[in-house]
Amino acid sequence: MSLGSENKRDWRPCCDFESLQRRAWMLAQIRQYFHDREVLEVETPLLGSRVGTDPHLRFMTVQEDDRILYLQTSPEFAMKRLLAAGSGSIYQICKAFRGGEVGRLHNPEFTLLEWYRVGFDLDQLMDDVASLLRCLLQDQVGGEVRLRYGELFEEAIGVSWDAPIPELNQRARALDLAEAGEICGRNRSLWLDFLFSHLIQPGLPDRELVFVHEYPAPLAALASLKPGQPQTAERFEVFLHGVELGNGYRELTEPTEQRARFEAEQKARILAGLPCPELDESFLAALEEGMPQCSGVAIGLDRVLMLMMGHDSIERVLPFPMRVCC
Amino acid sequence: MATYSTNEFKNGLKVMLDGDPCTILENEFVKPGKGQAFNRVKFRNLKTGRVIERTFKSGESIEAADVLEVEMQYLYNDGEFWYFMDPATYEQVGADAKAVGDAAKWLKEQAVCTVTLWNGAPIAVTPPNFVELEVVETDPGVRGDTSGGGGKPAKLETGAVVRVPLFVQTGEVIRVDTRSGEYVSRVGK
Numbered sequence: 001m002s003l004g005s006e007n008k009r010d011w012r013p014c015c016d017f018e019s020l021q022r023r024a025w026m027l028a029q030i031r032q033y034f035h036d037r038e039v040l041e042v043e044t045p046l047l048g049s050r051v052g053t054d055p056h057l058r059f060m061t062v063q064e065d066d067r068i069l070y071l072q073t074s075p076e077f078a079m080k081r082l083l084a085a086g087s088g089s090i091y092q093i094c095k096a097f098r099g100g101e102v103g104r105l106h107n108p109e110f111t112l113l114e115w116y117r118v119g120f121d122l123d124q125l126m127d128d129v130a131s132l133l134r135c136l137l138q139d140q141v142g143g144e145v146r147l148r149y150g151e152l153f154e155e156a157i158g159v160s161w162d163a164p165i166p167e168l169n170q171r172a173r174a175l176d177l178a179e180a181g182e183i184c185g186r187n188r189s190l191w192l193d194f195l196f197s198h199l200i201q202p203g204l205p206d207r208e209l210v211f212v213h214e215y216p217a218p219l220a221a222l223a224s225l226k227p228g229q230p231q232t233a234e235r236f237e238v239f240l241h242g243v244e245l246g247n248g249y250r251e252l253t254e255p256t257e258q259r260a261r262f263e264a265e266q267k268a269r270i271l272a273g274l275p276c277p278e279l280d281e282s283f284l285a286a287l288e289e290g291m292p293q294c295s296g297v298a299i300g301l302d303r304v305l306m307l308m309m310g311h312d313s314i315e316r317v318l319p320f321p322m323r324v325c326c
Numbered sequence: 327m328a329t330y331s332t333n334e335f336k337n338g339l340k341v342m343l344d345g346d347p348c349t350i351l352e353n354e355f356v357k358p359g360k361g362q363a364f365n366r367v368k369f370r371n372l373k374t375g376r377v378i379e380r381t382f383k384s385g386e387s388i389e390a391a392d393v394l395e396v397e398m399q400y401l402y403n404d405g406e407f408w409y410f411m412d413p414a415t416y417e418q419v420g421a422d423a424k425a426v427g428d429a430a431k432w433l434k435e436q437a438v439c440t441v442t443l444w445n446g447a448p449i450a451v452t453p454p455n456f457v458e459l460e461v462v463e464t465d466p467g468v469r470g471d472t473s474g475g476g477g478k479p480a481k482l483e484t485g486a487v488v489r490v491p492l493f494v495q496t497g498e499v500i501r502v503d504t505r506s507g508e509y510v511s512r513v514g515k
Binding site for chain 1: 333360366
């Protein structure tokens with residue numbers, strides 16, 4: 001069969017009309033939720049001349065005239081420039097683009113809800129996330145638990161997350177994951193990601209909204225470190241049915257520390273032979289000017305919709321997922 | 327040497343793992359929050375049939391296996407090898423007991439089987455989903471019983487033993503599902 005005739009056969013959407021209707025309902029609920037709380041809806045560019053340097057995210061580029069633009073992997077930097085300019089609490093519903101991420105829970109183009117609450121600490125933001133998710137997922141959410149990363153890790157793996165790497169390796173072997181050693185080497189964040197996603201995440205409580213918080217500092221990303229506890233990052237992730245729905249931080253506002261983390265990411269990119277875009281100096285300048293203390297979170301809305309409808313793949317709720325329809 | 331990267335992984339892809347040819351049964355893309363992406367993959371070892379789980383860093387590559395699945399006609403067994411012929415090329419291959427495995431008990435001359443060839447040599451044989459074989463030995467059943475409740479063992483011409491309803495007699499031909507090893511129906515001659 002020629003490619004053309006295959007396309008002819010496959011022009012219809014992958015999801016049913018109920019998915020379209022429930023998505024529209026979800027978006028309306030979110031807008032109402034933030035309207036009631038006086039959080040301002042904003043839009044920032046999807047296409048920019050700078051992009052995040054996180055070595056684990058593959059950005060996509062667009063050639064425009066004689067320059068390269070980047071499809072944003074998240075609206076974070078632009079939204080933080082608004083915060084520094086005095087916008088107050090803001091939210092955005094937008095597409096984000098991450099190359100190579102294809103699977104049951106991933107599509108290279110997906111819908112993100114990202115918001116920042118000025119003056120909120122992480123506990124207040126977790127309360128906020130819980131009340132919005134309850135409003136969207138209703139009886140899908142049984143209870144709610146908050147678990148410290150360190151305790152969860154020790155319970156599942158049998159050693160502390162900061163144990164020497166040979167000990168992590170030994171535990172991985174004992175738990176039937178012998179390949180971990182070769183994959184993770186001497187890289188502790190890799191070890192933590194590997195062990196968490198293979199041994200901890202699948203065992204999280206099913207019907208409860210699970211907030212994992214107090215992340216190890218090596219996994220801080222753009223979170224601030226806990227005052228007086230430099231080993232702990234003020235970061236959380238929220239899960240339901242073992243599916244990661246969102247990632248929140250008490251935002252790092254310190255420009256020198258932010259620049260140092262960016263430079264470390266750039267170094268990691270060069271070491272791994274990945275393209276290394278220039279730093280977003282406008283974002284760093286905004287931090288230098290002063291960003292208010294705030295907490296922010298990003299939620300994957302396609303996954304929320306998937307759980308709302310009781311499906312096990314986001315492809316069931318996307319009209320044209322890339323793997324099937326593009 | 328051909329290789330496949332994790333982003334080419336899909337069900338049915340044939341690859342080498344620990345020196346053995348395997349087929350991919352399941353491929354789950356796993357990416358924790360802000361970290362490294364992995365592919366958690368379930369394989370079936372095509373030589374042993376065993377299912378193995380293994381994780382790869384996304385973007386890693388593994389060697390492709392030169393594995394072909396060919397429809398071939400079963401010819402005969404010389405006591406050591408089972409011989410199959412490709413009806414298109416008339417090419418013949420001999421499969422040993424390890425490759426034929428459980429399929430042996432369903433093999434009757436001329437049956438069209440799926441033969442898995444690795445580097446040209448047979449490593450597995452899948453019999454047709456349904457075979458029609460003669461009953462060579464079974465207890466005389468009660469005539470008139472058509473319910474099939476209970477049943478009795480029957481030995482077939484290839485040596486396989488299946489449970490059949492009481493009304494099935496020696497000399498009759500029956501249809502069997504080789505995937506479950508269960509009796510399906512009688513076949514009129």
